[in-house]
Amino acid sequence: MNDSTHWLLGRLDASALPFWDALQHPTTKNVINAVIASGAASMVVLGAIAVVIGLTWTRRWGWLWREWLTSPDHKKIGIMFIALALVMLARAVIEAVLMRLQQAFGLDGGFLTADHFGQLFTTHGTIMVFFMAMPFLTGMINYVMPLQIGTRDLSFPVMNQISLGLTAAGAAVVMISLVLAPFSTGGWTGYPTFTGHAANPGAGVDYWIWAVTLSTLSSTLSGINFAVTIYKRRAPGMSWMRLPLFTWTALCTAILMIFAMPPLTVATALLALDRYLDFHLFTADMGGNMMNYINLFWAFGHPEVYILILPAFGIFSEVFSTFAGKTLYGYKALVIATLAIAVLSFTVWLHHFFTMGQSAHINAVFGIATMLIGIPTGVKIYDWMLTLFRGRIRMSVPMIYASGFLMLFVLGGLTGIVLAVPSVDYQVHNSLFLVAHFHNMLIPGLLFGMLAGTNFWFPKAFGFRLEERWGRRAAYAWIIGFMLAFFPLYALGVLGMPRRTVAFFTPAYLPWTLTALVGATIVLLAMACLVIQLWVSVRDRHLNAMPIGDPWDGRSLEWAVSSPPPEYNFPVIPEVYGRDAFMLEKERGKAYQVPDEFPDIVLPANSPMGVIFAVTGTAMAFGLTWYQWWMVLLAAGITLAAVIARGFCRNTTRTLSGEEVRRTHLTWLAQVRATTPVARSREQSTDNRGLPVPPVEGAIQ
Amino acid sequence: MPLIAGCSDAHLSFLDPQGPIAAAQRQHFWWVIAITLTVVLPVLVLTPLILWRYRYGGRARYRPQWEFSLRADLAIWGIPLLVFAVLATLTWRSTIALDPYRPLVSDQPPLEVQVVGFDWQWLFLYPEQGIATVDELVIPAGRPVSLRLTSASVMQGFFVPALGSQIDVMNHMVTRLHLEADAPGVFPGRNMQYSGKEFYRQRFVTRALSADAFADFTHQVRAQGRSFTPEVFSLLMAKNTHAALARALDGTETAAITGRARQTDDAGSPADDSTPLRFKHFPSGLFEAIAAHRAPDWSQDTSSLSTTRPLSPDSLLPASSPLSIHPALAAAAPTGATP
Incomplete structure (x- = not known):
């Protein structure tokens, strides 16, 4: 590296290439690792090239720009969030399988180097939390919540674009780190002093810091956006006790995001000050104390797990009620429980470090507070069971996920209680028992919830149903794969196997790691089933089309509009007369009515702000990671200029004429009248055009 | 189970x-x-x-x-x-x-042990006995052990599952832990907190001995153990595995391992992990110095400590030593020449 390129490239040089180390030290293990890392890097590069060629070939750049990238429509932003989450899910699942493969052969060695393994568990955790789970649930809330409360968009559509842009930038940084390595080996928690400059001066931790910072900024903005929208933009008559439960969980999640995300933004920013400007906030000397980081991290981290789980609870509430053909049991209890969980989630963070040496009384208090959360959660579980009780349960794909959730999640709750007892936690802390526990919460909880939600609302978003057979296969493979992959980790944890260990020297672990590998393979099959399901569904989209928009006999307002919904969602903002607003309309024969008049509709205009933030965010993070200061300054300058320029922008809305809305709506209503309603027994057949015959009380169907 | x-x-x-x-x-x-x-x-x-x-x-x-x-x-x-x-x-x-800080109730006074986590070894100091061991915690069975722990590197987690709780071990801080073994035996222990690429090798054994065997062990180490020299300390501070440290102390690869961590690939065979590293003395106040970020005081060491039991000539001979009752310990008797 000479001085003439140093200003340009910073500390980036050839050693960042994933195969460089193997060229320098061509041992067998290094070569194997270089092949794996280079393969992953070339997937990123080839994937990007394929997308560019594909878009150019089909001349879709303009379409992509106008219809998607600059669209302020909450529905399109939601879909883009979920698409991003699915891409990142694919990468992180492959990493998980690689880690299981390594540990299955990990007795006395294995095939991965310790550094490679360290990057795998760090990227896996970081991606799954910040770039899979967060965009997935943000996308879900984005898409569904405004439809459920009967509004046309979020309160701040451009800020919504910026949220997406920032998350996409963070994800891009993590993807770039595959090509220009390394990523951090400090785990998704990134505890100093290990992540300090003294122990880890390389670029890896900096990649992690900036990727996470981008993600937390994005989520804070999303939280504000969701909360304000729910507070201010509910349809007339949509009082608090009439909100669909998914919207309730969205509100609680949004509040948690507003309060829990900034501590992590601050923590990573302070860690960056330590690393870049030689502050001593979290170092071991000069008055620093890494315990402060750990407290800040979990002040974010524990509410975060409820950010992850609450939207899934909301989805399951909708799924149970819809597919049991029954009103939700204990709506008020469910709302109170959700609020209780949200509040309590801020009171338990210390249980993440019972072993850090604080007094027994403090540990006991936080252990008991943790168990307290078990009460509202348990109530929710029983409320869902009572929702199913005396219902008419259709075992559709979302119901399979939901049933799997119900039974597996309580096992995770059980092990959570075990971990919450400090005297027992001293034994299983930092072991694979812990890893098994939080995967047991997040896979049957969060991921099954999101996949159930995808199967549930996909026809709403795209106008055709997802194919059912492959959906069932995916669901069962997820359930079985999860059990085989993670139940053995409970045993390994009890046997004292630590998390994050590349290899081990205890033959007794081997049968368990091998079983876990079988489970991971089945999870990989489940992923394949999901891909096939999507492909088959797109292929048969005309057969499975359901333009009327209510394929499952839905209960809340999103089912009252066509599929896909018009960009303005509702031609006329609906009035709400009770809980389960659309079900009530249907029962009273008031659904699909012609409004008296069609006023003009004002919608937010397209804006490039999200794209600008995505590009400058990526550039700034990349420049900061590799010390390319010119790029940081340039990106910061462009961001600032764009924000100021936005302030001068006068054409922030556009108006749709009432006449045009009237024509579209009447065409759809004519289609509704011409469609034969379909009974629930034919729900999964091609007869289902999205107009249901509701089940009748007391009837045998 | x-x-x-x-x-x-x-x-x-x-x-x-x-x-x-x-x-x-x-x-x-x-x-x-x-x-x-x-x-x-x-x-x-x-x-x-x-x-x-x-x-x-x-x-x-x-x-x-x-x-x-x-x-x-x-x-x-x-x-x-x-x-x-x-x-x-x-x-x-x-x-x-079960508070790890709570002393155990017993009719015997606890054995004081000071523990320092390095990358990637554990150093055990026995202030009363004046001896030190690496990656091997030797304790008397049936008597409480009172541990004070610190880290010379990043955060680590000290854990002997068969005996009791784990506790975090942190730089510039001292944590406490109390354990006790019911009967003589060998129990695996390890670092639970990821601390870098050789983390998975950072294991140690805990050997619980009968009271007599423990006394003999300490006397044997005081007589035959290695010297805890500044070189030993700098090797501990450098990032090393147990095997690399053992080889360096035995003079075979000294040049190769100081300074930088070794490649995982060519780290030695597993047998090297069990090479015993026992020291007949260590600088007084070493634990406090490490925890306070001070340089060790090499002018005073523990070799002047008075021993509580006379050294029996028999215990110097491995064959007739009570230590040979425990095969694992006998196999791990000091082999290399004391520097």
Whole structure:
């Protein structure tokens, strides 16, 4: 590296290439690792090239720009969030399988180097939390919540674009780190002093810091956006006790995001000050104390797990009620429980470090507070069971996920209680028992919830149903794969196997790691089933089309509009007369009515702000990671200029004429009248055009 | 747990407890599971039944508007609340009883041991005995052990599952832990907190000896152990595995390993991990110096400490030493020449 390129490239040089180390030290293990890392890097590069060629070939750049990238429509932003989450899910699942493969052969060695393994568990955790789970649930809330409360968009559509842009930038940084390595080996928690400059001066931790910072900024903005929208933009008559439960969980999640995300933004920013400007906030000397980081991290981290789980609870509430053909049991209890969980989630963070040496009384208090959360959660579980009780349960794909959730999640709750007892936690802390526990919460909880939600609302978003057979296969493979992959980790944890260990020297672990590998393979099959399901569904989209928009006999307002919904969602903002607003309309024969008049509709205009933030965010993070200061300054300058320029922008809305809305709506209503309603027994057949015959009380169907 | 009991690796887990703390933890573990199952089991049993009985096309009652029952609500709030109350009581008591900082009740005074976590070895200092060991904690069985712990590197987690709790080990800070072994035996221990690429090798063995054997062990080490020189200290501070450290101290690869961490690939065979590293003295106040970020004071060491028991000539001979009762220990007797 000479001085003439140093200003340009910073500390980036050839050693960042994933195969460089193997060229320098061509041992067998290094070569194997270089092949794996280079393969992953070339997937990123080839994937990007394929997308560019594909878009150019089909001349879709303009379409992509106008219809998607600059669209302020909450529905399109939601879909883009979920698409991003699915891409990142694919990468992180492959990493998980690689880690299981390594540990299955990990007795006395294995095939991965310790550094490679360290990057795998760090990227896996970081991606799954910040770039899979967060965009997935943000996308879900984005898409569904405004439809459920009967509004046309979020309160701040451009800020919504910026949220997406920032998350996409963070994800891009993590993807770039595959090509220009390394990523951090400090785990998704990134505890100093290990992540300090003294122990880890390389670029890896900096990649992690900036990727996470981008993600937390994005989520804070999303939280504000969701909360304000729910507070201010509910349809007339949509009082608090009439909100669909998914919207309730969205509100609680949004509040948690507003309060829990900034501590992590601050923590990573302070860690960056330590690393870049030689502050001593979290170092071991000069008055620093890494315990402060750990407290800040979990002040974010524990509410975060409820950010992850609450939207899934909301989805399951909708799924149970819809597919049991029954009103939700204990709506008020469910709302109170959700609020209780949200509040309590801020009171338990210390249980993440019972072993850090604080007094027994403090540990006991936080252990008991943790168990307290078990009460509202348990109530929710029983409320869902009572929702199913005396219902008419259709075992559709979302119901399979939901049933799997119900039974597996309580096992995770059980092990959570075990971990919450400090005297027992001293034994299983930092072991694979812990890893098994939080995967047991997040896979049957969060991921099954999101996949159930995808199967549930996909026809709403795209106008055709997802194919059912492959959906069932995916669901069962997820359930079985999860059990085989993670139940053995409970045993390994009890046997004292630590998390994050590349290899081990205890033959007794081997049968368990091998079983876990079988489970991971089945999870990989489940992923394949999901891909096939999507492909088959797109292929048969005309057969499975359901333009009327209510394929499952839905209960809340999103089912009252066509599929896909018009960009303005509702031609006329609906009035709400009770809980389960659309079900009530249907029962009273008031659904699909012609409004008296069609006023003009004002919608937010397209804006490039999200794209600008995505590009400058990526550039700034990349420049900061590799010390390319010119790029940081340039990106910061462009961001600032764009924000100021936005302030001068006068054409922030556009108006749709009432006449045009009237024509579209009447065409759809004519289609509704011409469609034969379909009974629930034919729900999964091609007869289902999205107009249901509701089940009748007391009837045998 | 037959699968655990039947495995070849002895004393891996607190489910096979070898001390009073681990035994209490095993008991708590099963109690907590049993109590919590009272709310979990109904879900596991009733969910499939409900799914089947109220399936679409079945003939069970259908009440689409039914949304509340006071009795059901009392049960679903009341029973978890009751279970919570029981668990909370258990948690409060067990947490205070098993506080790692709480000295164990015993008619014998505890053995003081100071523990320093390095990358990637454990150094054990025995201030009363004046000896030090690396990756080998030797304790008398049936007598409490009082540990003070610090890290010379990043955060680590000190853990002997068969004996009791784990505790975090942090730079510039001292944590405490109390353990006890019921009977002589060998128990694996390790670092639980990821600390870099050789983290997975950062293991140690805990050997509990009878009181006599322990006394003999300390005398043997005082007589035959290695010297704790500044070179030893700088090798510990450099990032090394146990095997690399052992080779360096035995003079074979000194040049190769100081300064930089070695490649994982060509780190030595597993046998090297068991090379015993025992020191007949160490600088006085070494633990306090490390914890306070001071340089060790090399002018004074523990070799001047008075021993509590006269050295028997027999104990110097491995063949007739009580140490040979424990094959693992006999195999690990010092081999290399003392520097």
